Amino acid sequence: MSNTTIIPFGPQHPVLPEPIHLDLELDDERVVQALPSIGYVHRGLELLAERHDFIEMANVAERICGICSFIHGQGYCQAIEQLMGVEAPPRAVYLRTVWGEISRIQSHILWLGLSADALGFESLFQHSWRIREMLVDIIEETTGGRVIFGVCKVGGIRKDVNDETLRSVRRRIGEIRSAFDEIANIFRQDATVKKRTVGVGVLSAEDAHALGAVGPVLRGSGIARDMRQLGYAAFGDLDWEPVVEQAGDCYARCIVRVREVDQSFDLITQCLDRMPAGEISVSVKGKRPTGEAMFRLEQPRGEVCYYFSANGQKNLERFRVRTPTFANIAPLVHMLKGCELADVPVIVLTIDPCVSCNER
Amino acid sequence: MSWSWFRISSLVTRSALAKPATRLYPFEKRKPYAKTRGHIKFKINDCTFCTICATKCPTDAIVASKNDKTWAIDHSLCILCGNCVTDCREGCIKLSPQPWPPMLTKEVLTFRKDYGEPPPAIIMPR
Amino acid sequence: MSLDEPFNDLPLDQWVSTAERHRADGARLVQMTGTARGDHFEIMISYDKDYRCANYRTRIPRDQPELPSLSGVFLAAFTYENELKDLFGISVPGLAVDYGGNFLRTKTKIPFSGDVTIKKEKPKKPSAARKEAKPANASDTSGPEV
Numbered sequence: 034m035s036n037t038t039i040i041p042f043g044p045q046h047p048v049l050p051e052p053i054h055l056d057l058e059l060d061d062e063r064v065v066q067a068l069p070s071i072g073y074v075h076r077g078l079e080l081l082a083e084r085h086d087f088i089e090m091a092n093v094a095e096r097i098c099g100i101c102s103f104i105h106g107q108g109y110c111q112a113i114e115q116l117m118g119v120e121a122p123p124r125a126v127y128l129r130t131v132w133g134e135i136s137r138i139q140s141h142i143l144w145l146g147l148s149a150d151a152l153g154f155e156s157l158f159q160h161s162w163r164i165r166e167m168l169v170d171i172i173e174e175t176t177g178g179r180v181i182f183g184v185c186k187v188g189g190i191r192k193d194v195n196d197e198t199l200r201s202v203r204r205r206i207g208e209i210r211s212a213f214d215e216i217a218n219i220f221r222q223d224a225t226v227k228k229r230t231v232g233v234g235v236l237s238a239e240d241a242h243a244l245g246a247v248g249p250v251l252r253g254s255g256i257a258r259d260m261r262q263l264g265y266a267a268f269g270d271l272d273w274e275p276v277v278e279q280a281g282d283c284y285a286r287c288i289v290r291v292r293e294v295d296q297s298f299d300l301i302t303q304c305l306d307r308m309p310a311g312e313i314s315v316s317v318k319g320k321r322p323t324g325e326a327m328f329r330l331e332q333p334r335g336e337v338c339y340y341f342s343a344n345g346q347k348n349l350e351r352f353r354v355r356t357p358t359f360a361n362i363a364p365l366v367h368m369l370k371g372c373e374l375a376d377v378p379v380i381v382l383t384i385d386p387c388v389s390c391n392e393r
Numbered sequence: 394m395s396w397s398w399f400r401i402s403s404l405v406t407r408s409a410l411a412k413p414a415t416r417l418y419p420f421e422k423r424k425p426y427a428k429t430r431g432h433i434k435f436k437i438n439d440c441t442f443c444t445i446c447a448t449k450c451p452t453d454a455i456v457a458s459k460n461d462k463t464w465a466i467d468h469s470l471c472i473l474c475g476n477c478v479t480d481c482r483e484g485c486i487k488l489s490p491q492p493w494p495p496m497l498t499k500e501v502l503t504f505r506k507d508y509g510e511p512p513p514a515i516i517m518p519r
Numbered sequence: 520m521s522l523d524e525p526f527n528d529l530p531l532d533q534w535v536s537t538a539e540r541h542r543a544d545g546a547r548l549v550q551m552t553g554t555a556r557g558d559h560f561e562i563m564i565s566y567d568k569d570y571r572c573a574n575y576r577t578r579i580p581r582d583q584p585e586l587p588s589l590s591g592v593f594l595a596a597f598t599y600e601n602e603l604k605d606l607f608g609i610s611v612p613g614l615a616v617d618y619g620g621n622f623l624r625t626k627t628k629i630p631f632s633g634d635v636t637i638k639k640e641k642p643k644k645p646s647a648a649r650k651e652a653k654p655a656n657a658s659d660t661s662g663p664e665v
């Protein structure tokens with residue numbers, strides 16, 4: 034006789050800032066099956082392509098997600114530029130890369146804080162967010178916005194950053210890095226973190242590949258796949274390797290993010306060293322995107338896919354975004370099978386769920 | 394597993410002895426950065442009511458009328474993209490770094506040429 | 520990025536066999552999406568292997584939108600197929616986890632099938648806005664002092 038209980042988890046849950054609902058089928062305290070459901074905040078952003086022309090849509094693309102806002106804008110603008118056959122000037126490309134990496138760092142540190150909070154480690158949570166605040170200040174100083182950068186436009190970027198500010202950014206990045214090293218070591222070594230994460234929610238490399246996991250979830254399972262290897266923006270010129278951890282548990286996914294923050298600091302320094310001078314945007318007057326294509330980018334949460342279909346009109350025919358969390362739902366369901374109820378919030382958090390960007 | 398409490402406790406002790414990392418917000422405000430997108434500032438004096446800003450506005454936050462000689466902005470719709478600032482030929486639209494204060498109702502600021510100064514503020518009924 | 524990765528047309532009956540072939544090759548499912556065209560739906564799918572994407576496109580008629588499920592081949596397809604079902608109204612027989620149209624809760628059912636169009640609203644005339652406003656409240660608002 035089956036003796037299972039089904040308990041609802043979410044959409045309102047203390048550790049989840051976003052509305053994802055899970056039906057957990059429990060045998061005693063062990064999860065037998067988990068059925069996720071999303072769709073509480075569907076916004077219909079993809080249909081807005083009918084209303085806004087392709088230049089205005091860059092603003093909409095940036096608002097798909099609050100945390101990876103810049104990378105969405107960057108991906109949209111790069112894709113439209115390719116469909117129009119326009120090339121953004123090198124300075125714009127490098128500045129985009131710098132901003133993209135800064136937003137990757139702030140997203141990862143935000144996640145590290147949230148995961149510390151899910152583990153019940155409140156002081157680590159506060160310290161992570163203290164460090165994130167320094168990065169947000171850099172973002173505000175260079176772009177003018179704290180969350181929505183608003184600097185990416187089709188053909189380049191809106192505002193240049195002068196060399197003095199770039200030098201000060203470089204110096205402050207060094208300071209933030211040494212402040213981050215301190216909390217990174219806590220994530221790496223502290224017994225509280227390890228007790229809650231080592232061996233929890235294991236996803237093997239085969240399963241991760243077969244279920245189509247992306248981003249840190251995939252790299253935590255030992256597969257070195259990072260869409261930045263496609264060499265978009267300035268990543269082709271920079272010297273870096275994808276971060277990989279082998280264990281596939283929650284701890285490995287946490288360490289992947291810690292190491293990626295370090296790597297991004299490196300990438301920012303490299304970009305700032307090689308920052309080319311010159312124009313920041315090219316005129317796209319009179320040009321219209323034509324054709325259809327799929328573009329991929331690496332976001333803090335993993336690979337994002339954009340599908341564009343344009344017919345030379347002012348409006349795009351179809352604009353579709355597959356956000357990384359959408360691809361990580363199937364691996365999540367797999368990871369939750371057989372775990373303890375108390376570990377469910379930690380496991381759900383390690384895929385870095387951004388449910389609202391799931392529901393464009 | 395060895396207890397590695399030293400790192401976090403030294404961090405916590407240090408931050409307990411140091412000044413707070415936060416600001417006492419309403420009393421102590423940080424000076425906004427020069428680039429901060431605070432709000433759109435409008436001066437009616439030079440405006441020729443060409444309505445380019447209203448056309449370029451992606452969210453239709455700006456409504457300008459040539460005949461009435463009025464220019465209105467809805468700060469709850471404005472996304473501070475700065476299109477109007479770059480496209481204004483007379484330079485009467487500026488981006489101020491001071492953030493707009495929280496709004497209790499939907500506010501539409503309407504400017505009218507005849508009145509000169511000061512601009513009447515109008516609250517839209519919900 | 521991938522302008523050099525074109526979409527190959529695929530007859531509907533090879534939909535599942537192509538997925539099986541890619542699965543055997545060691546590819547992974549990247550994404551699946553639909554587009555509503557005038558008289559048919561287009562379903563696009565992408566498989567990735569070593570950073571190379573193979574994209575396919577199939578057409579299904581509007582009067583009988585039915586797509587064989589791939590969730591037996593790639594389990595991850597269930598999220599995409601439920602999405603197609605909820606946004607385009609395509610029925611997917613053989614779906615591993617079927618939410619029955621409740622995966623994405625939208626105000627209008629199957630909003631992307633082409634029935635819902637977003638029209639640009641006419642902005643209100645400022646003179647009309649002035650008439651509606653209550654003059655008593657006019658002094659309540661003050662911008663920040665700059």
